[in-house]
Amino acid sequence: MPQLNGGGGDDLGANDEMISFKDEGEQEEKISENVSAERDLDDVKSSLVNESENNSSSSDSEQAERRPLLTRADTESYEKTRDYFHEALRRQQDGGFFKSPHYPGYPFLMIPDLTNPYLSNGSLSPSARTYLQMKWPLLDVPGSAGLKDSRSPTPGHLSNKVPVVQHAPHVHPLTPLITYSNEHFSPGTPPSHLSPEILDPKTGIPRTPHPSELSPYYPLSPGAVGSIAHPLSWFMPQQGQHMYSIPPGGFRHPYPALAMNASMSSLVSSRFSPHMVTPPPHSLHQTGIPHPAIVSPAIKQEPGGEHISPSMHAKSPVPPKKEEDKKPHIKKPLNAFMLYMKEMRAKVVAECTLKESAAINQILGRRWHSLSREEQAKYYELARKERQLHSQLYPGWSARDNYGKRKKRKRENKPDSKPEDFSIRSKKQCVQYLPSEKMCDSPASSHGSMLDSPATPSAALASPAAPAATHSEQAQPLSLTTKPEGRMHHHFSLPTISIPIGTSGSQPSTPILTRPIPFTSLHHSMLSPPSPFHQAALHSHHALFQSQPLSLVTKPTE
């Protein structure tokens, strides 16, 4: 998703780990990473080639690869900077974020994070920019002190009136709550290094640009709660896709007035301001955006010109009113992984030069597994909030409502998967898009973060406080076990290494988790001569888990 940023994306993962390595030397790290990246790319490439298809493309791909690599350096430097901030923030939050007293209530009000890497220094590469767009710098407002540092500067944000001046809007991982989408900044977007901020004549302090200037997404709404231009407004996607695609023009009153608390209202307002004025006719983003989940029946995702039911237009306080005919299609809230995908997809695409979503998704799936608990927890948390918001917005909505809307997937053969089935299935299914994991999987990043996470109290971040679902949700990430590999690796059982992830030190009570590592990864990082980067990662790993030996586990055959 967008949010993040690539850079941001990494906030969750890669960056974190990077931090841990910093001690050892940034430069080396950088270099090593590039090296490994290249290697990975080669692998990917080769894998792709193996797949068969690209003869011609191989040459192209090389060129393409280079591009990403080049930008990568920039991105990394930027990320590093960001990481420092991030790390600092993390320490402060320490749990505060998730644990904040407000938490239970799900504070929807978010405030932008102040740390913005790119502002700090130089230029942002295009790719970096791309990533940045995704981030949404909002943070939950902890009622308490938790984030004080970052937010203290501007109390104003609480009121929503004025965007805080942020130095750099860094995006919080949870930001997606608001807008995920987005693909890229529009050309018009201010260069990141310049930052969207504009200096306030009075204070001389940078201020967030007026929404009108930056992103139409959030039209100004005078007067209302939502009147605030979102500080990150400039972040908003231009292309329109919100998390839930929103029909353009439609929803003037996007969010029905639900019972919402102040914080919630702010959130909503920022996302979909009730005041959103009708936007320009064709703009994608501009309009008042209703909840992204609403999609008009006619169109699914792209903003088209459809209109929404009149009821929505007006002020229908209640969610989608089902007008008999056209009840807008309300999409399911995104789950943690989906949020992660949205956020990271662009990054992965940039790194790998792969375009096929199926392949990208495989990578993302692996990356997801390699994320640290904390990192995943962020997404689970975000997803939970998303669901909650969704439920508030559309109280009567049920996932069942969408059943059958999607063309039915023919999953007929799934059940007994006899070998025959495989053959029956199109050969495509059997094809592993990305046979080997590579940098795309970038285990490294996650490992790193994983490593340092234990140290941080944030480990608890798993958001114990979360009222609902927490248990299961938290547990999930922990108990990750690779799914039956039937689909992808059915040909042979892959050995995996299970790394106990339990927090030996900090949380005794935490069950030991095993994190399966795909064979390919294993091969890459452990079996073959590890790149410096990998070595570092391994090193860290050992340090972290010294007490917990690695165990080689064979996957259960299915």
Place this chain on the structure above:
DNA sequence: CATCCTTTGAAGATG
């Protein structure tokens, strides 16, 4: 043009 593919997770449906 509609589906498939691919991933994980949530929720509904089914047994």
Place this chain on the structure above:
DNA sequence: CATCTTCAAAGGATG
């Protein structure tokens, strides 16, 4: 209660 299905995103590939 356990298991199975759908759908959420995304975009190239496929029929």
